[in-house]
Amino acid sequence: MTSNYLENSPQSLTHLDSKGEAQMVDVSEKPKTRRVAIAMGSVKMLPETLKAIALGNAPKGDVLGTAKIAGIMAAKQTAQLIPLCHPLPLAKIDVTFTADPQLPGYQIRAEAITIAETGVEMEALTAVSIAALTLYDMAKALDKSMEIGSIRLLSKTGGKSGDYQQPLSQPLPK
Secondary structure: OOOHHHHOOHHHOOOEOOOOOEOOOOOOOOOOEEEEEEEEEEEEOOHHHHHHHHHOOOOOOOHHHHHHHHHHHHHHOHHHHOOOOOOOOEEEEEEEEEEEOOOOEEEEEEEEEEEEOOOOHHHHHHHHHHHHHHHHHHHOOOOOOOEEEEEEEEEEEOOOOOOEEOOOOOOOOO
């Protein structure tokens, strides 16, 4: 499979200047539009760990509550964490956890909304990533074998590049 970036010259790549050096893209001429991104990831764990978290019996306290706050805070810091990422005025960040006994573990979903000149995908992905890491940190006393995985963009709307929906074999979790 050929990637488009391999076919582009340095002059046509948005994050490289005419010398091939990294640059932050100028979005000042773009109109502000409503943009929404939804990302998802998972944390696989032992069934006993899933049960302990669900019952509120983790040694460090409220695992999911702490992970939710961490995900929200991380989304707000995305531009400080990822080079060349624009700081965005977030209108909404929501992080939810769904217990999945089949995994076993938790599915993590983040929705980010902004009205801005550029997309909010990185904020949603950052929220999921940090929420997953925080869940791990809060529950590692119970299960050091937990596995963080499958962090991905599910959908995005708004902007010049149009909408994106990841093809899935099953419906998106709410």
